[in-house]
Amino acid sequence: MITVEHLSKRYGSHPAVDDVSFTCEPGTVTGFLGPNGAGKSTTMRMICGLTPPTSGTATVDGQPYKRMGNPGRRIGVLLDASAQHSGRTGREVLTLAALTMGIDRRRVDESLDRVGLNKTAAKRRVKAYSLGMRQRLGLAYALLGDPGILVLDEPANGLDPEGIFWMRGLLRDFADRGGTVLLSSHLLREVEAVADKLVVIGGGRIVAEGDKNELLAASGTVVRALDMGALDMVLQRVGLTGTKTTDGGVVVQADAEVIGRAAADAGLVLLELRPAGGGGLEQMFLTLTAGDSVKEAVR
Numbered sequence: 001m002i003t004v005e006h007l008s009k010r011y012g013s014h015p016a017v018d019d020v021s022f023t024c025e026p027g028t029v030t031g032f033l034g035p036n037g038a039g040k041s042t043t044m045r046m047i048c049g050l051t052p053p054t055s056g057t058a059t060v061d062g063q064p065y066k067r068m069g070n071p072g073r074r075i076g077v078l079l080d081a082s083a084q085h086s087g088r089t090g091r092e093v094l095t096l097a098a099l100t101m102g103i104d105r106r107r108v109d110e111s112l113d114r115v116g117l118n119k120t121a122a123k124r125r126v127k128a129y130s131l132g133m134r135q136r137l138g139l140a141y142a143l144l145g146d147p148g149i150l151v152l153d154e155p156a157n158g159l160d161p162e163g164i165f166w167m168r169g170l171l172r173d174f175a176d177r178g179g180t181v182l183l184s185s186h187l188l189r190e191v192e193a194v195a196d197k198l199v200v201i202g203g204g205r206i207v208a209e210g211d212k213n214e215l216l217a218a219s220g221t222v223v224r225a226l227d228m229g230a231l232d233m234v235l236q237r238v239g240l241t242g243t244k245t246t247d248g249g250v251v252v253q254a255d256a257e258v259i260g261r262a263a264a265d266a267g268l269v270l271l272e273l274r275p276a277g278g279g280g281l282e283q284m285f286l287t288l289t290a291g292d293s294v295k296e297a298v299r
């Protein structure tokens, strides 16, 4: 289990991560979503003891990462696919890691197999690897110590669609066997397909968190009116804000009935009024990260 409590990180006066709290439970995949610069990597680095927090705590099975003896056997980490020594072969990278962790070297071949790196690839130097191959090697490294927890920062970067599908299966299987997965991504569809729980971060703060299906069901209402300017005024009058969709409508964080009644009272002609959930996570993500007023409405 990963427990993050009131975690903050400031760089000078810039709050990269601001009072972030969430948990990742065994048996689940937690999708950590946010646009570029939202604070995902900084949060993950703090969980893994690589960046000291300005305040707050992050623990793994009740312990700070830095205090764990042989952490690789409890938590597998993939934060940067290019972090491996580029002059070593894939097999050398894993063999050295196995020696450091005190793991049977036979696990090296098992891990390579598990991530789909064949014998030829394992003999090649990492500098000749594509980004997708580096991600696979990073995942093999994370899995090497047979940990119960995985922390993966954008692991799908550089993978082709088949690779993304494969990784989704691997993570689902890992969680179904009781493992805990924290997976960051800005690829919304990928997270939607595999996560049980979502933590959405924007501007260093959590803007939404919870069960994926519940969040999708509660992701607002899409409204389109004949006169969008008049709709905007009606929404303002009842204290609601809309976020523009790409097809000319707005998403409003309110029930269809509330919006429908307000529109009817104003004699407004609506062309569309439906739950945004059907539009999937993408619409919710755009809504949640669109602006401060929307974030405040969601909190």
Ligand SMILES: Nc1ncnc2c1ncn2[C@@H]1O[C@H](COP(=O)(O)OP(=O)(O)OP(=O)(O)O)[C@@H](O)[C@H]1O
Binding pocket: 011, 015, 016, 017, 034, 035, 036, 037, 038, 039, 040, 041, 042, 043, 186
């Ligand atoms: N070492 C650092 N020094 C100064 N600012 C930093 C440092 N690391 C991160 N930041 C800033 O903190 C904020 C959060 O960055 P972070 O890398 O955590 O975001 P992210 O959600 O992982 O984004 P991305 O998807 O682009 O990697 C950004 O504004 C970034 O510029």
